[in-house]
Amino acid sequence: MTSKSTTFAAAPIAGVWGLFFRSARAPRPGKRRLPVETEWSTALVVCIQTGLLAGLVAAWEICARVCVIDPFFWSLPSAIWATGVVYFTEGNAVVDISYTFRSTLLGFFIGTVSGGLLGLSFWWSRNYARVMQPLIICLESMPKLALAPLIILVFGLGLPSKVVIATALTLVVSTLTAYAGVRAIDRDQEKLFYSLGASRWQVFTKLVAPACVPWLISILRVNIGLALTGAIVGEFVASQFGLGRTILYAGQTYEIALVWVAVFVLSALSMIMYAAVSWLEGLLRRGAYG
Amino acid sequence: MIALPKLALDGVSMVFDANGSRFTALSPISVEVQANKFVSLIGPSGCGKSTIFNIVAGLQPPTAGRVLIDGADATGLIGQVGYMLQKDLLLPWRTVLDNVCLGMEIRGLPLKEARQRALPLLRRYGLSGFETLYPSSLSGGMRQRAALLRTLLVDMDIVLLDEPFGALDAQTKAQMQEWLLHLFNDFGRTVIFVTHDVEEAVFLSDEIHVMASRPGRVIETLPIDLPRPRDRAIISSPRFVAIKKYCLDLLRLEATENASASIAA
Numbered sequence: 001m002t003s004k005s006t007t008f009a010a011a012p013i014a015g016v017w018g019l020f021f022r023s024a025r026a027p028r029p030g031k032r033r034l035p036v037e038t039e040w041s042t043a044l045v046v047c048i049q050t051g052l053l054a055g056l057v058a059a060w061e062i063c064a065r066v067c068v069i070d071p072f073f074w075s076l077p078s079a080i081w082a083t084g085v086v087y088f089t090e091g092n093a094v095v096d097i098s099y100t101f102r103s104t105l106l107g108f109f110i111g112t113v114s115g116g117l118l119g120l121s122f123w124w125s126r127n128y129a130r131v132m133q134p135l136i137i138c139l140e141s142m143p144k145l146a147l148a149p150l151i152i153l154v155f156g157l158g159l160p161s162k163v164v165i166a167t168a169l170t171l172v173v174s175t176l177t178a179y180a181g182v183r184a185i186d187r188d189q190e191k192l193f194y195s196l197g198a199s200r201w202q203v204f205t206k207l208v209a210p211a212c213v214p215w216l217i218s219i220l221r222v223n224i225g226l227a228l229t230g231a232i233v234g235e236f237v238a239s240q241f242g243l244g245r246t247i248l249y250a251g252q253t254y255e256i257a258l259v260w261v262a263v264f265v266l267s268a269l270s271m272i273m274y275a276a277v278s279w280l281e282g283l284l285r286r287g288a289y290g
Numbered sequence: 291m292i293a294l295p296k297l298a299l300d301g302v303s304m305v306f307d308a309n310g311s312r313f314t315a316l317s318p319i320s321v322e323v324q325a326n327k328f329v330s331l332i333g334p335s336g337c338g339k340s341t342i343f344n345i346v347a348g349l350q351p352p353t354a355g356r357v358l359i360d361g362a363d364a365t366g367l368i369g370q371v372g373y374m375l376q377k378d379l380l381l382p383w384r385t386v387l388d389n390v391c392l393g394m395e396i397r398g399l400p401l402k403e404a405r406q407r408a409l410p411l412l413r414r415y416g417l418s419g420f421e422t423l424y425p426s427s428l429s430g431g432m433r434q435r436a437a438l439l440r441t442l443l444v445d446m447d448i449v450l451l452d453e454p455f456g457a458l459d460a461q462t463k464a465q466m467q468e469w470l471l472h473l474f475n476d477f478g479r480t481v482i483f484v485t486h487d488v489e490e491a492v493f494l495s496d497e498i499h500v501m502a503s504r505p506g507r508v509i510e511t512l513p514i515d516l517p518r519p520r521d522r523a524i525i526s527s528p529r530f531v532a533i534k535k536y537c538l539d540l541l542r543l544e545a546t547e548n549a550s551a552s553i554a555a
Contacts, residue, residue, distance in 0.1 A: 192379045195347045196444060197369020198396045206392070210383050 075256040083257035084264070092241070093265070099241040100231055101269060103159055107166020108227035115171040116216045119178025123208050124200070129179070136175055144168045145230070148237045157238050166230030170223040174216065181215030182208060217284050224277045228270055243269070294361050295322035296480045297346070297371075297448055302355035304341050304506075314505035315341045318355060321499060321508060323482060325447070328474055330483045330491035330498045332537065334545060338506025339484040343450045346482075347373040359448065372446040372479075376453050378437035380425035386436050387412060387421040393444035408443055415439060415473065431462040435469070442477055451483045455490070464522065467493060471520060488537045492530060493520065500537060502544045510540055 057077045064071040071079075087093050122129035148165050155161035185208060193203045235244025243266045250258035304316040316338040323329050331339045344350040346357055348368040357365045364370045372393070380389045390412060391404035399407075412421055417435055425433055434454055441449055454470075455463045467490060474481060474494075485491050491498050492514060500510045514533060516524060524530050 186377075186379070188375050188377055189379050189381075191344075191349055192373070192375060193396065194349060194368050195371075195373035195375075196393045196396045202396055206395070207381070210381070213383070 072254075073256060075260055079257045080260045080264075083255070084261040087258065087261050095241055096243050096246050096262075097265065097269060099159070100228075100235065100243045100266070101273075103162035103231040103234065103242070104166055104224070104227045104273065106159075106163045107230055108170055108224055110163065111167040111170025111227065112174045112216065112220065112223050114167075115174025116178045116212070118171075119175040119180075120182060120204075120209060120212060122179050123182045123185075123204065136172065136179075139172050140176060144172075145233050148233050152234065152238045157240060162231045162234035162239065162242070165234040166227040169226040169230040173222060173226065174219055177215050177219045178212050181212035184215075185211050214285070217281050220277050220281055221274065224273050225270070228266075228273065232266070293324060295358075296325040296327075296360065297323040297482070298358040298361075299342070299346070300356045300358060302342070302345055302352045302357065304338065304345065304350070305353045316345075316352075317505040317507045319506075319508050320355075321511075323448075323480060323497075325480055326478050327496045328481045328483065328494055330485060330495040331501055332485055332488060332491045332498060332541070333501030333506075334503050334541065334548075335486070336506070337501040337503040339501060340452060341506065343373065343452050343482075343484065346448075346450060347371055349373075370446070371448040371450055372441040372444050373450045374437055374441040374452060374454055376456060378425070378433040380433055380436055380440075382425055385422050385424060386417060386428065389425060390417075390436055390440045390443060393440050397444060404443075408439070411439060411443065416469065429462075430458050431466055434458065434466060438470070438473070442473065442479070446479075448480045448482065451481060453484055453486065456486065463487075463490070468522065470494065475519060488534055488541070489525065492516075492534050492537065493525060498537065500540050502548075504548060509544065512537065 060069075060074070061077045063069045064074055064076045122132065145165070147168070151164050151168070152161045155164050189207060189211075190203060193207055198206075231242070232244035232247075235242035236248050239245040243262050246262040247259055247266075250256070250262065299319055299321045301318045301320055302316065303314070303318040306313045306315055319342075331342065333339060341350065345352045345365075348357075348364070348366050348370060351366050355365075356363055359370055380386075381392070384392070387405060387408060388401070390408045391399075391401060394404035394407065395401055409421065412418060415435065417432065417439070420428060420432060420436075425436070428436070438451070438454060441451075455466050458466060471494060483491070483494060495514050498512045498514060499508045500512065501507065502509045512533065516527075516529060516533075
């Protein structure tokens, strides 16, 4: 009896609701499932990638041979390969690679370390940081590569000028990153240290420096690319060795195949250094957080 | 013959001058805390509890007044008391053990020696098995334990605890309170405890200072004469309930007065 009355009471209400609200709603979609993409096996992905690359190289070769693209400007993969073999066996590939490699690494190291230290130094005095900040921002916005000819004049044709350009590119970024790390330090964390009676040096070594390490680690990969750019541009302006110098020289003498060889070697060098820095980053992160 | 108080605030006040308008965070207060007592400060937010702590810890100079520790002027001196802030502030790059050692290290103890001293205490106070872990893998309660041990291991007679259990869930909080009482018994320090939670204050303390805001001041000091050691069951005893009710009424009265004052203004 009671259950009957409730059903009677409920039904008309539901009907009224239905009248007013059902019709106002957007039409319901049909049965639809979560879209899921089935994942290809790694082997298949690698096969496709290799195929694409091979196809691209083949298309280049064919187009150049039938003169769809001008082989004088674009060269041919076969010619590039032959030039590459000569460059490595008879040319000065090893000298060029080690030259570019050295200036990049030196610039990367000097720029990151000194930039990091400079950024950290801003923690010591807010007044000093305030004085320095606009200068750093000026340096940041200045196109440092535009100074390359001047740097070559001052530091000479040799390795030092390339290192200086690579350093200039990485230094400012590192400084700003380390300073961002300094500013991100929790004021309460400093309070805790001081409440324990810490000296400023203790706060710096036990709190500020370690807190900024992850920030500096995060900039390593960016910096290696910047350092390489700096080194190459330095070689473009004036140099006796290096991959950048080879590219410039080959371009000026219309040895387009050699340009490509140097560009590919440079890409390989860049990838290797990037991988090495990524590995270093992982190592440092594990060191920093167990 | 009255014993020299461990800590005394002698007319300490704090006035902020912010672009012309004066804000009294703390009107002159004088409080004495006897050695080996557990004293709580309760009151609404903005009543100057944290300001008192910053002044006692030497992190903020008071506008007027002195802080006396064992009768000696300690105004503006850092490193005279152990101070645990609301957040645990454990360093993410240090293991739990090394975090606990931080205070001793800053005191100039070599890390190796500090570890030797801390290790048995970690084991004894519920952190065994966590020594080599990093804080990120600890629960809130465990992090607070580590932070508190770090504070206690600095060997300061006076320990300031600023709402250490404020962010914990009710159950963990109850556990931590008992754990803290256990530690308080073992270490025998003078503890000053800030909390919003009246029940927590009554359960833990020997004395409660009830504070009011605008301006921050102490409106009443209540001795808590409940016997020690205390058990959780005490919470439902008539005496406990009466004290708790009295504190709550004081705070409520203060809140309504403040509200009516602000309506009048």
